[in-house]
Every structure is written in structure tokens, then in C-alpha cells.
Amino acid sequence: MMLAAIGNEGEAKLDAFLEEAVAREVLYLRFEEYRRFADAYQCPLDCSGNSSAERRVELADGRAIRFVRLNSALICSRRKDEKGNLLLGARQRVMNEAIGEELVVLTHHPLDWYADSAETKRFLRSRARVFISGHEHLAAVDVQNVEPGRDLMMLAAGATTPDSFDDTYTYAYNIIQFDWDENDDALAVTLYARAWTISHGAVPAVQWQPMTMAFSVTEDQLKGLTAGDRVSFSFRLEGGRATIVSIKK
Template sequence: MFVHLSDIHFGQEKMGGQRVVNEDARKQLIKDAAAVVSGLPSGRASGIIVTGDIAFAGKRHEYEAAGKWLDELALRVGCSAADIQMVPGNHDIDRDKIKGLTAMMLDAIYDEGEARLDSFLEDETSRDVLYHRFTEYRRFADAYQCPLDCAGQSSAERRVDLVEGRAIRFVRLNSALICTQGRNEHGSLLLGARQRVMTPADGEELVVLTHHPLNWYADSADATRFLRGRARVFISGHEHLAAVDVQNVEGGCDLMMLAAGATTPDKIDGAYTYAYNIIEFDWDEAEDALSVTLHPRAWCDEMKRFEADDVRLNGRDRRTVLGAPSFRKAPRPPKLEVIEGVTDTEQPHVEIILSQEQDVTAHEQVDESEYQNLYLRFFRDLPEGDRLRILVELDAVPGEIAGGFNHETEGRLFRTVARGNRIDELREKVETALARREQQSREE
């Protein structure tokens, strides 16, 4: 079970009454999500999904505010903050960085198309320029182990086992890859071939997360073909209008298109309001298919609270069974044993799919959840100076790179310390640094 948010827009409201109203709606969302989740069979969420526009202008202080709010939401719905996954939206770009060479490159991509995008992605220096707009988003998302792949490919993924031999895998796409000022019209964005090509494994169905709906892409026709043939659920945001549609692709194969409402829309009227989803994924044993149960929630202005959004379902049952060809390609799981009076509330296993170099728990006896939470606190909540000081104190920094740090270097050194059976030392130093910062904040 996942809480699904989109278009939170931290930093959108500067001062005044609208800021107070938005903050109240976000508090009510946490209260509502906690109540709904606790009333469902599992009683707690497996994670939180954010389909873009976490910030409004891609600034660090906006992500700091978002992190505190997401921490509280995760706590109240029963998952860890490290169980949050995200993709960027157009508002997660720092538009102040779109100038000079960056602006020239983006204009060239719009004018010349995918061939020009590919040429830039082949060159390391060009990639650095292209992704410079995402600096603060990358810092924030990397801490949740949701990095952007700066070669223009889909990002590291998460797999959720539903039962033995049946799983879903979340695929995260960056639809804001070429977003720029004044040139973000329908049909003008690009995913690029590196992101469009996605391949499920037998016994595994894909749930694709992105910010922009398909009609915003210049390469939407080819992207749609890949989705119809290889994915079961496509979740997007951006348009602030919540909707759900199920398409029958062919016999025994369906695709659910889920458009998120905005957690914090830029305007509130008869069409737009605060909205979010709670989504349950399960295996349908009778059909050997993917079951998706949707609990859409929307703001009731009459009562100033969130309620079930039955209008969005338009008479559709909350639970939809999707024909799942990748499930049927694998051996059928053993028959589930049902014991009368016993409810199975065990949480599904969620696995972050990392490269061999990134995977710490595969090398040493490190608790996965503890490592993920420590990684989050280290990279999200500590400034660069504190992080460097901790790594130096743990003798993790070779002298020749002490002056040339970047996030990739820090990540590698952090993992080296954790693999060396020193995670207790690492945790102690992180907690000390966080306590020191909290004390300084109080004194100020």
C-alpha cells in the first residue's frame, strides 16, 4: 500500500492567507492519510510515491520544508522516510540556472529534436551542463536513493514482492529532462530512447512513475507503444486534474492510466482542489493478474477536510484487476492458504535496486532499513562541511581527493565505511552532528 502525492509545490505561497490555507490542507492530509491507512487490512503503508513538483522553484529551502513534512507523513502512515520515492517535475528545476550555455543547449534540443539530445547525453561535459538545473533536486532525491541518471536513462528502481514469484517494479522517468522557460508546450518535451525502452522480467509487472502525462511528449507515440506492451500502470501528475482510465491492450493485457490531482494546486476552484491517492497493489490469485485498489481522496470545501473522491471513480469499483502477461510467463505461485479468522498483515518486501557498487547490504551484514535511514539523514540533513568532517574523522578520505568532493565521491566513501563494519561509528557521528545543529538552531 502506497500513499501517492503529486505537485506539492513547497515554496509556491510566499506570504498571507493562502500560505495559511495550504499549510492547513497539508496538515489535514497527514491526518486523513493516517486514518485511512490504519483502517485498511495491512494497517500501514509500504511507502510514499511523489510524482514531481516537490518544490516550486527548485530551491534548497523548499526541499528542506518538504523533507520535514514528508518525514511527518511517513511516521503517521507507518513507513520509514527512506521508503519515499520520487521523480522530478518542471518546478523542481532551478530556472535561475537556465542561462548561457544551458539555455543554448535546450534551445538546440527543441529545434533539432532527439538526435541533438542524444549528442549532448553522449558527452560528459554537456551532461553536467544539462543537469545543472536539477542541482537541489538531485541533492534531495539522492538522499532518498532516487538519483537522476545523468546519462538520460530511467533511474534506479524499487521492486515490491507481492507473493512468491509475483512482483511489481517501479520505473522512474524524468519527463522534465528538457524543460526550460517558455518552451514547455504540449507535445514538445522528450523522454528520449534511453528512458522509453523498459523491459519487465518474467513474474514482474512495471509501474511507471513520471510527472508529465503522455500528451506532453514529442516522442509520445513510441513511449505509448512501450507502455502498452510492457507496463501495467502509468502514474503521472502535472495537470492537477485527477483521473483514472483502464485500457484493454489485448486479450489478457491491460494498462491503467492514473493522473494525479495536485496535493497543493496553484489555484482552488470548481475544477481544481487538494487531492492525493492511496493505492494498494496485490496479486489476484484467481486470474493470475495484478490487482490495483485505488482510494482517491479530495478536499471537501464544505467541511474543510479530505473525503473519498467517488466522482473520480465515476462508478468504477475501487479494485481493478489488470491482465498481467509478465506474471503468466513465470511459474504460478503456490496456492495461498487461507486460515479463517486470521488476517495476513505482513508488509510486502520493498527492494531498492542498486548497482553492485552501491549495494551495501549484499556485501556485509548491514540492516537494509537502518542503512537507508542513515544514508537519508547523512545526505539530506547535514551540510557538506559536516559530512566531510565525519568522513575525515572516520579516516575514510584519501588525501588526494580531500579538496575535490562531489556527491558521487561522498556516496562511495559513505558506503565504504558502512561495508567496513563501522556503521555504529557512522551512526554515532551523524547523530552527534544533527544534535549539534539542532542546538545551534535553538540558540539562534
């Protein structure tokens, strides 16, 4: 009933429930297993309706980044987990600024999944330097100029083990390097995009023509290999997913 009320009345109802201790506790009971998981990785889940922003990394003297985690699953349910129906709520759109500190904001769902996406985007543009989302796993990056000398990197994460793959949905991930540019006295972000692909000949056993395609592979299997290497490999095919069993030069 609580989720139905929020779905019908929107952000105001969500924020009203979050103001009440009992209602807030009921809402967050659904995250108990995730809370234990997050605690094990020293990333405690905020259970008050606010963002989690305790992780700070110093990059240079007096210069740092702070990772801010937003909970986009507050009203997720089988009925409401649809694009445009989710809510972050006003309580999560509170990110204090500090001199010499830049914000990196992470959330599971992309912005267009929220009913309050317009408010969230305005707030991100005024506070954050990097916004990272997942869920759809269509890897992409868009650097938006907010004002002279201030950009916002919008990063959509890929998936290392997607349920399926095609020309646009493939095995991909990113390595992000954060530095402080002393010359410009500004945050410098370097993105290393990664995807597992192999160009192979025909595979008659599964009726494949020669092509370049993605395979699921582990880091250990890739040790000693670099892009462009000629390799021999074996794989298994399960439910449309091709997984490397062995690979070598």
C-alpha cells in the same frame, strides 16, 4: 544553447548530447539540487539519460512490481516548458521485461506534453501496467485494454494543495494499493480516490453562498473524522485558497 539545439532538432539531438559525457554532465547540472533531494529519499536520480528503475517490491513468491521513474524535465526551460515541446528521449524508453514482474511507470508531465508522446505511449502499452503522471493535477483514471488479459491504468494525479480550486480543479489525492491476485496470477490494483470537500452554509464575511467546496487540510486535522460527519470549523482565506484552521465534530 544546448536546450535551443534540442528544441530545434528534436529527439535525435537530445540523444546525441546524452551520448557525450561532457554534454550529459552539463545537461544534468540543472538537477543538482533535486538530485540531493532524491538521494535523501533513497530514489537516486539517473544522470545518464536513462530511466531509474532500481525500486522493486515483492508482492508474492516470484511476483513483484518495479517502479520506473522517467525524467520529463530534461529540456524544461521557460521557453520550452509548453505542452507538446518536451522530450523523454529514446534512452528512457528502455524497460526490460522480467518473468513475474510488472512495471509501474511514473513521470511528472502527462503524455500529451511530449513531442515524442506517440513513441512513448506505444512503449508504455508494451511494457507497463500502471502509468502515473502529475503536473496538470486534474485527477482522473483511465484503464485501457491493451490485449486480452492485459490492461494499462493511466492515472493522472490530483493535488493536495492546488493554487486555486473550482468545480473541476480541487484538493484531491489517491491511495494506490498493489496486490497479487493468486487466482488469476496477475497484478491487482485498487485505487482509493480522496478529496477534501465540505458542504457549508452562507459565509457573509467573504460573500459566499451555501455550497460544497474544497478546503486545504492536514491529515492530523482529519483524525477521527469520516465522510458525512457534521463538523464545525474555522478557516482562513489567502489568495483564493481556503485552508482549515480548526475542525471538530
